[in-house]
Amino acid sequence: MSDDQATKLRRLMHKVRQTRTIAVASGKGGVGKSNIALNLSILLSAAGNRVALVDADLGLANLDVLLDVDVxxxxxxxxxxxxxxxxxxxxxxxxxxxxxxxxxxAQLANLSEFQRAALLDQLASLETDNDLIVVDCGAGIGRDVLQMVAGSDNALIVANPEPPAITDAYALIKVLKRHGYTGTISLLVNMAGDRQEARATFQRIAGVARQFLDVRVIDAGHVLADQKVRDAVRRRQPFVLEYPRCQASRCLAALANKLCQGSWLVGQKEGFFQRVANWFG
Structure with missing residues (x-):
């Protein structure tokens, strides 16, 4: 990340000072969701924001691998x-x-209500220490995924231009609508071949959601397919740090910029983890 980008993000982030949650989710695996959650968290932190990144993919957690951290x-x-x-x-x-x-x-993917409540009670302490909590949810529309997304202020859905990813992203939006989700829903098109493909993918998903679900999906932008991302993954390093000037880093910096402006980020009085605990009663 360049010094100019960091300075601009800090200036914008100064205007936004309350704990907000962003649940990064996807209808299917393999769309780069975890990589987006990780690198977006780094960009937001570089803006002077206090950020917690929670690996909530309880069945297949892998952020420690992307970070090369010995957990x-x-x-x-x-x-x-x-x-x-x-x-x-x-x-x-x-x-x-x-x-x-x-x-x-396995037991983490099938928590008892008592275990879940105990875990969420401790996680709530993160809200007192941070401005933003980024939650890397599991892929799909399982109970734990819905619970994490439903408790968030802002759902960032990651999809790519492939038909299965488009279909599954819409399915996730549909389920959130069915459960009465009240936060914002935004869509990031990842691994796009070019801007035109990214735009067409967004319009396809957002158009159907608007027509059949009466749901407004916010355009969170896109991240172009970039060999540097793959290279960074092989090196087990975040691509925004390893290759701060590559096109993928520049694309994701544009999203971080939008979030720092607070143009659609919302917050609620009740804490995120409390809402998660209450969602399914």
Whole structure:
């Protein structure tokens, strides 16, 4: 990220000072959702924002792999009672507070109500320490995904131009509508071949959502397909740090800019994690 970008983002972010939550979700896997959540968090932190990144993909958590972080404790240890949340949180060099998930641990994907309540009670402390909480949700429309998205102020849905991703993104919007989701819904088109393809993909999803669901989907922009992203993943480094001037980094910086302006970010009085705990009663 260039110094000019960071300065501009800090100036804009100064106007937005309340804890808000962004749930990054997708209708299907393989669209780059986790990579977007990670790199967006870094850009928002570079703006002078206090950011917590929560790996809430309880079945297939992988942010620690993208970060090349040796995680010795995660959410499963918090649930088991062997660790407190403060022992699990990793303070990344980029300034982001990272809460690792628990990849492959089956019990995390099927929490009892008691375990879920205990976990969410500890996670609520993150809201007192941060301005923004970015939640990397699992892919699809499962119960845990819906619970995390439903509790957020802002749902950022990531899709790519492939037909299955388009169909599944619409399905996620449809389910959120059915459950009475009241936050904002925005769409980021990832891995687009060019601006025209990205625009056509957004218009297709947003148009159908408006016509059949009466849902307004906000255009969060796009991230162009970029070999540098793949190179960064292989190196297990965030692409906005490894290649700050590549086209993917510039595209994502445009989204961070929009979020710092607060043009559509909303916040609610009740805390995110409390809303998550209450969503399914």
């Amino acid at each position: 010795r404790a995660n959410l499963s240890h918090v649930i088991a009672g062997s660790r407190k949340l403060e022992d699990v949180v990793v303070d990344l060099p980029c300034g982001v507070q990272f809460v690792p998930g628990a990849s492959g641990i």
